Amino acid sequence: MITIVDYGLGNVKAFSNMYSRLxxxxxxxxxxxxxxxxxxxxxxxxxxxxxAMDLLDKSGMRVKLDDLAINKQVPVVGICVGMQxxxxxxxxxxxxxxxxxKGRVRSLRHLSRSNAMPLPHMxxxxxxxxxxxxxxxxxxxxxxxxxxxxxxxxxxDPADIAASADYGCHFPCAVSRGNVxxxxxxxxxSHHWGARLLRNFAExx
Numbered sequence: 762m763i764t765i766v767d768y769g770l771g772n773v774k775a776f777s778n779m780y781s782r783l784x785x786x787x788x789x790x791x792x793x794x795x796x797x798x799x800x801x802x803x804x805x806x807x808x809x810x811x812x813a814m815d816l817l818d819k820s821g822m823r824v825k826l827d828d829l830a831i832n833k834q835v836p837v838v839g840i841c842v843g844m845q846x847x848x849x850x851x852x853x854x855x856x857x858x859x860x861x862x863k864g865r866v867r868s869l870r871h872l873s874r875s876n877a878m879p880l881p882h883m884x885x886x887x888x889x890x891x892x893x894x895x896x897x898x899x900x901x902x903x904x905x906x907x908x909x910x911x912x913x914x915x916x917x918d919p920a921d922i923a924a925s926a927d928y929g930c931h932f933p934c935a936v937s938r939g940n941v942x943x944x945x946x947x948x949x950x951s952h953h954w955g956a957r958l959l960r961n962f963a964e965x966x
Contacts, residue, residue, distance in 0.1 A: 762788060763780055763786065763801050764787070765802075766789075766790055766796065766804050767789040771806045771841075771842075773805060776803055779949050779955070782956070783963075790822070792821060793821050801963060802829065802830070802837040803838055803840065804837060804843040805840045806840060806842030809853060810842060810846070810854045810856065811853070811855060811856045812854075813842045813846055814854075814857075817846070827859070830941060834939070836942070836962070837861075837940065837942065838943065839941075839943035839944075840949070841944075844936065845912060845945075848863075848864045848866050849864060852912065853868075862941055864918075867912060871915075872929060877929060881909055881911040884908065885905045885906070888926050891923055891924060906948065909947065910945055914945065915933070916933055916936060918938075921938045923935035923936055926946075934946060
């Protein structure tokens with residue numbers, strides 16, 4: 762069953778509704794005990810990096826999340842700021858991230874031709890997967906996703922980049938390392954393309 766982490770931030774209801782429409786069992790978890798039996802985990806997030814990390818720590822689920830992701834190898838997907846939290850740190854704040862994927866979250870302003878682009882990057886954009894499998898199984902070249910962000914995940918290992926998008930310059934918009942996945946865009950707002958990606962996550966082997 763899909764477990765959506767409810768730590769007080771992110772479109773928890775939207776993910777629940779999406780999985781309900783897909784006829785895929787899903788539930789929310791707001792405590793470590795509720796999270797303990799998770800088989801697949803969705804970590805949503807919006808807003809400021811430090812605030813998200815603070816709320817996750819205050820929820821009491823941080824230690825259990827680490828155990829599930831690192832020791833038990835439960836599949837996890839981070840969404841938007843939830844993806845950024847997978848990294849080691851962010852220029853948006855001073856808190857350390859979860860550190861499950863090596864890399865630092867940086868402003869899109871660091872990408873040379875993106876300096877001329879307005880921030881946040883908001884709206885629909887094409888996504889180019891590095892490999893058309895895993896989260897992106899069955900998604901063709903016309904797949905588009907909804908973005909709302911000013912920061913991107915700068916992976917230490919390029920092999921962890923699962924997809925990229927272009928906003929003046931190419932930037933990583935999805936990561937994949939073992940059982941840990943992340944997407945910068947919002948699949949819960951991305952119509953049938955987002956629904957397919959969330960189904961793919963539910964069916965990962």
